Amino acid sequence: MNEVAREKITTGFSIHKSLFEYNPDAIFATQVDGTATQVNESALRMTGYSMAELDRLTFHELVAPEDQVRASEAFEKALRGESHQVEIAMVLRNGVQQDVHVTSIPNIEGGEVVGVLYVVRAIMARKQQEEQLRRNEALYQLINDHAQDVISYSTPDGMLRWISPAIHTLLGWEVEEMVGKYSSAIYHPEDWAAFLDHPPAGDVGIFDCRVQHKEGHYLWFETTVKLIRNDAGEIEKVLGIGRNITLRKQAEDNLRATRDRLESFIENHVDSIIILDPECRILRVNAAFEKMFGWSQAEVAKVLLFDLPLVPPEHEAELETIKDLMLAGEPVIGTEAVRMHRDGTPLDVLLSISPHRDEAGHIAGYSFTIRDITDRKRTEELLLQSEKLNIAGQLAAGVAHEIRNPLTALVGFVQLMQQGMSNPKYLEIMSAELKRIETIVSELLVLSKPQAMTYKPKKLADILQHVVTLIETQAIIHNVQVLPSFDPDELPALECDENQLKQVFINFLQNAIDAMPHGGDIHIEVERTALHEVLIHIRDQGIGIPPERIEKLGEPFYTTKEKGTGLGLMISKRIIDHHNGSMQIDSEVDVGTTISVRLPCFLQGGIV
Numbered sequence: 207m208n209e210v211a212r213e214k215i216t217t218g219f220s221i222h223k224s225l226f227e228y229n230p231d232a233i234f235a236t237q238v239d240g241t242a243t244q245v246n247e248s249a250l251r252m253t254g255y256s257m258a259e260l261d262r263l264t265f266h267e268l269v270a271p272e273d274q275v276r277a278s279e280a281f282e283k284a285l286r287g288e289s290h291q292v293e294i295a296m297v298l299r300n301g302v303q304q305d306v307h308v309t310s311i312p313n314i315e316g317g318e319v320v321g322v323l324y325v326v327r328a329i330m331a332r333k334q335q336e337e338q339l340r341r342n343e344a345l346y347q348l349i350n351d352h353a354q355d356v357i358s359y360s361t362p363d364g365m366l367r368w369i370s371p372a373i374h375t376l377l378g379w380e381v382e383e384m385v386g387k388y389s390s391a392i393y394h395p396e397d398w399a400a401f402l403d404h405p406p407a408g409d410v411g412i413f414d415c416r417v418q419h420k421e422g423h424y425l426w427f428e429t430t431v432k433l434i435r436n437d438a439g440e441i442e443k444v445l446g447i448g449r450n451i452t453l454r455k456q457a458e459d460n461l462r463a464t465r466d467r468l469e470s471f472i473e474n475h476v477d478s479i480i481i482l483d484p485e486c487r488i489l490r491v492n493a494a495f496e497k498m499f500g501w502s503q504a505e506v507a508k509v510l511l512f513d514l515p516l517v518p519p520e521h522e523a524e525l526e527t528i529k530d531l532m533l534a535g536e537p538v539i540g541t542e543a544v545r546m547h548r549d550g551t552p553l554d555v556l557l558s559i560s561p562h563r564d565e566a567g568h569i570a571g572y573s574f575t576i577r578d579i580t581d582r583k584r585t586e587e588l589l590l591q592s593e594k595l596n597i598a599g600q601l602a603a604g605v606a607h608e609i610r611n612p613l614t615a616l617v618g619f620v621q622l623m624q625q626g627m628s629n630p631k632y633l634e635i636m637s638a639e640l641k642r643i644e645t646i647v648s649e650l651l652v653l654s655k656p657q658a659m660t661y662k663p664k665k666l667a668d669i670l671q672h673v674v675t676l677i678e679t680q681a682i683i684h685n686v687q688v689l690p691s692f693d694p695d696e697l698p699a700l701e702c703d704e705n706q707l708k709q710v711f712i713n714f715l716q717n718a719i720d721a722m723p724h725g726g727d728i729h730i731e732v733e734r735t736a737l738h739e740v741l742i743h744i745r746d747q748g749i750g751i752p753p754e755r756i757e758k759l760g761e762p763f764y765t766t767k768e769k770g771t772g773l774g775l776m777i778s779k780r781i782i783d784h785h786n787g788s789m790q791i792d793s794e795v796d797v798g799t800t801i802s803v804r805l806p807c808f809l810q811g812g813i814v
């Protein structure tokens with residue numbers, strides 16, 4: 207053999223050896239009788255046997271029993287000089303079956319088959335295929351569940367390897383143009399920077415960011431990032447699920463705008479506003495509150511509302527009622543109350559309370575609106591006063607007339623007595639006339655007294671009788687008869703401000719007289735409509751009121767009289783309201799008018 211030939215052989219031999227030893231496939235070289243002669247590293251790795259163990263086994267002993275026939279076929283073919291391929295199962299050292307693809311190749315030396323080479327490659331077992339299928343199914347399930355979401359897998363450094371078709375419907379990008387790109391490329395730079403500044407602490411993170419549409423504009427996405435690790439704990443890939451939350455963001459923006467509007471509404475409201483948490487701690491007050499009460503937001507924040515001295519001590523009892531209503535979740539709408547400035551100045555206020563409820567209907571807090579009506583109250587009182595004076599003026603004429611009669615009588619009797627004529631009858635008459643003068647004058651005084659609402663139990667019969675006495679002279683002048691048709695003993699007592707109620711009835715009687723320029727009758731009837739309620743009717747036979755005018759009644763200064771004020775009905779209504787009563791006007795033109803006043807009363811008449 208020359209040098210060149212030797213060279214070729216050794217080179218061929220070393221190639222052969224490398225191919226054998228470093229082949230990724232397992233190779234088993236057997237002799238013609240089937241016994242193993244040689245295996246490579248890959249064969250050891252695949253089967254789990256050691257070299258020593260495999261030396262004692264034939265290739266056929268590694269083949270699963272059900273595949274023996276097919277393995278033999280491959281062997282026979284190779285012996286006949288033909289290569290053959292077959293898929294069979296091998297039993298590994300750990301007893302597990304492994305599906306393998308086997309190529310049997312005749313080992314030919316000097317033109318003669320001296321053995322068989324098996325090149326064995328592991329193929330995925332059915333089970334593994336099923337596993338793969340299951341994984342795919344899970345992936346499709348994921349896609350299905352998140353059909354509206356963009357799902358992606360990226361490399362640990364963020365390069366997109368796979369992305370769901372939603373990227374096209376939502377953001378206009380083609381799947382193909384995104385795969386291979388870094389997902390950060392379409393994130394808004396600010397949001398991406400924020401994400402890098404605060405990366406999620408664990409393997410799962412959720413963050414909101416703007417993502418660019420292919421057309422250039424941005425949409426808000428909520429992105430969930432999940433790191434997927436291999437068995438060794440290294441990050442293998444990154445799962446991303448992006449959800450379009452543009453609408454939600456818009457709703458949030460709207461909410462914020464609404465909140466800002468509400469905030470400015472509260473802050474700039476002319477009424478004081480107090481907002482409480484469910485435990486009645488003050489959350490906030492507005493500027494009007496600070497001005498009205500002299501307490502600043504900083505001073506009252508977190509303070510229990512009822513610990514703040516806003517209620518004058520003499521009104522504390524009334525506070526309990528309001529508190530009870532409020533805690534029961536009832537709204538309080540425009541109730542009159544007295545509150546107090548920090549410096550002790552009392553304030554007449556109109557108080558409203560509304561409870562706030564959460565979705566479940568539980569109380570989530572309360573808001574108080576407090577309107578300062580001190581000025582309005584003062585005006586009302588002035589009106590009350592002026593109407594009273596006016597009535598007093600109207601009455602004065604009648605009164606003067608009425609007083610003149612008994613005075614004339616008195617003067618006459620005094621002259622008679624001066625002339626030495628005396629008769630006990632004279633004194634009796636004189637005393638009666640003096641009593642009459644006294645009654646009229648004292649009632650007149652009562653009316654002109656300043657108002658301080660004092661509620662005391664009073665007999666209704668007494669009130670009505672006094673009023674009748676007072677108005678009678680006026681009535682007689684106008685040829686009007688006042689006819690009380692009730693039994694004084696039957697009438698109950700009322701919790702009332704006597705002077706004010708008297709003013710109400712005088713107003714009604716005066717109106718009734720005014721309505722009968724040619725005289726007539728006024729009937730006063732009293733009905734007991736319930737245990738705790740009386741209904742008083744004042745019925746005249748006057749000119750009546752056309753229906754379209756009835757609704758105008760009670761408006762201040764609405765009058766049809768030359769010397770009228772148009773205040774009587776309004777003030778009367780207010781006084782009745784204060785007594786928790788109500789009034790009603792029924793009228794027919796040229797037939798007459800009936801004013802009905804409903805008032806709460808005591809069970810018995812004899813309380814006083």
Ligand code: ADP
Nearest residue numbers: 717718721750765766770771772773774775799
């Ligand atoms: P004034 O008596 O000063 O006009 P009021 O408020 O007492 O003011 O009454 C307002 C108006 O209501 C009267 O001007 C009158 O037109 C009408 N009115 C009130 N009571 C009666 C009545 N009994 N009959 C007819 N009209 C009445």
Ligand code: MG
Nearest residue numbers: 713717774775
């Ligand atoms: Mg009047």
